[in-house]
Amino acid sequence: MKRENTTIYDIASEVGVSIATVSRVLRGETNVSPATREKVQQAMDRFNYRPSSIARGLTSKITHSLGIILPKLLNPHYAMIFTGAQEEARKLGYTISLFPWSSLDTNAYNPAAMLIERRLDGLIVCVEYLPPEHDERVLAALRTLREYMPVVLIGCVPPWYDFPAVANNNAAMMRSIMEYLTKMGHEKIAFIGGAQEDKDPLCRDVGYEEGLRAARLPYTASYRIYGKGTAEAGKASMDEMLDSLKQEYWPTAIIALNDLVAMGCLQSAREHGIAVPEQMSVIGCDDLFCAPYLYPPLTSINTHQQRVGARAVQLLISGEYKQETVEWELMERASCAPITKKREE
Amino acid sequence: MKRENTTIYDIASEVGVSIATVSRVLRGETNVSPATREKVQQAMDRFNYRPSSIARGLTSKITHSLGIILPKLLNPHYAMIFTGAQEEARKLGYTISLFPWSSLDTNAYNPAAMLIERRLDGLIVCVEYLPPEHDERVLAALRTLREYMPVVLIGCVPPWYDFPAVANNNAAMMRSIMEYLTKMGHEKIAFIGGAQEDKDPLCRDVGYEEGLRAARLPYTASYRIYGKGTAEAGKASMDEMLDSLKQEYWPTAIIALNDLVAMGCLQSAREHGIAVPEQMSVIGCDDLFCAPYLYPPLTSINTHQQRVGARAVQLLISGEYKQETVEWELMERASCAPITKKREE
């Protein structure tokens, strides 16, 4: 079944040259006479020769393989990052493997061992906001990993992380969402999901508060619900908020951490008999494939995550030290609308 | 930045033994005296030694790396497969890389080159139904690849593909869907999406027709719409079917190729003023994360794709030649209901 691979020796002896010469045409060096190059090339084709990337990696120290660590792949948000990274890597002749988030867990026994043994040419890590004590640990793990291979970060990367990064500017994004909503007349705007992350100038909470200030609106603690980025959590948070407030204090607009949370909010609104967007606007983030097919079609923010993945690969391979920020785009659909009449009418 | 890796030589000279001995404790061989094993082990820990999987691969011929080819990752259906495969691979000490579907395109110049050069220990390919001329070509590509590494197939694998496989038994699944629907009184049942694939005894069309026969229902060609597995295609197909039929001939139940198509159908129904499930039932397949959050929550089939991915990895590594079939589970939600009253009332 498994065929014996032909090697550089086979080609060399076939053509009657040294393996050094074969290696030269393999690597596309110019200092080979056209005649021998041609003969070698033909022999390679004839034998269907494929150089072993393993052997090449051992001698040249470059393996043409990258790693990527994502919190999870089942949220399409991360699948987009992975796809973008994979496609770019392939274009550049690299292979990319997914490693679990637990690879960063410095509590486990040698979680990163596999990562290091692979002699990767680089590693992309998608960072999320974490409770502070975790935060320190992850940063320590990243610094260790960096001793072995270049690391670039993506996602929610606070500016004080001393790594090249393609970061989401969540603060700016939030500000523009707030502007979008306040211009439509909303004043009671809730923000659901995510951790309290207000030390980072790029975080959503900062943008949320700035948006409130810009519109001269009060910060209402009951409208800021922390929680995980899942649909279940979104639904639970929203349920709890609504049930704990008299109707007249219900928000007229909901900003969800992401589309998953937004899905949960939509569900909750439905169960509470609230019409979206007539009585309540909902906006998500990530622009998942299902956003246009929810009811009502969900207004969301497209953050071009495929581009993020691709860009991270470029930074990794070029070795540039840059901290970039991501553009985004508002995808207006039917889940947000101006306030026309009071809900309590 | 990039640290010099310590090698087996460093450990050997530190402890004062030969590299063969270090290699022995590295590989966990038993024929090493407890005393030297201990000393070597400690030196390894002290130096934070990580063996190069590249060098090990070169000598042992086993690279502990697998490949997987998926049509696309953005449909969470494939992300589930990938996740299942990745987790199982990791448990077994393997790394897994994603390769694009184009790797099988024998028209392109050497598309599989990268695959072969990597000296993978095995390859998983997720197969879809394809137009016949394509089919032959893919099969040829798979056979070539198999000369270089073990290959196991997943997805829609016709039984005459001579590969180990974890296949969906779509025919059986369709039969049970048909039973589910006919028992609820549906007689006008449309099936939207997918290619005409009726040569494969495991295909959906076979199950659809058997289901019709079992309920002594006619095969209505207008109720079988071929098309791609996307939400857009689902919507377009459904629109076209509804617009081309007098209302009294509209189906009372829709079987969608997958949840994506179902999302499109739900949308189309909404735009046509059809209430789901009161006037029309819709059932999807794959049980994507968003299914419970659609409106109405979508009844779907969970095909346990993570298990499929994991199982494929096991077959690959164990080298068993098996063609297995996948279990599925009906996830009843609100999009299907018994016929209670005529729609035309």
Add this chain to the structure above:
DNA sequence: CTGAAAGCGCTTACAG
């Protein structure tokens, strides 16, 4: 139980 030697399939200086 341990070591010396060869070899995996390449690349990399170094000569010529």
Add this chain to the structure above:
DNA sequence: CTGAAAGCGCTTACAG
């Protein structure tokens, strides 16, 4: 322009 030699960091027989 081309080749001989060493080396990458391991594993694998083979001796002892």
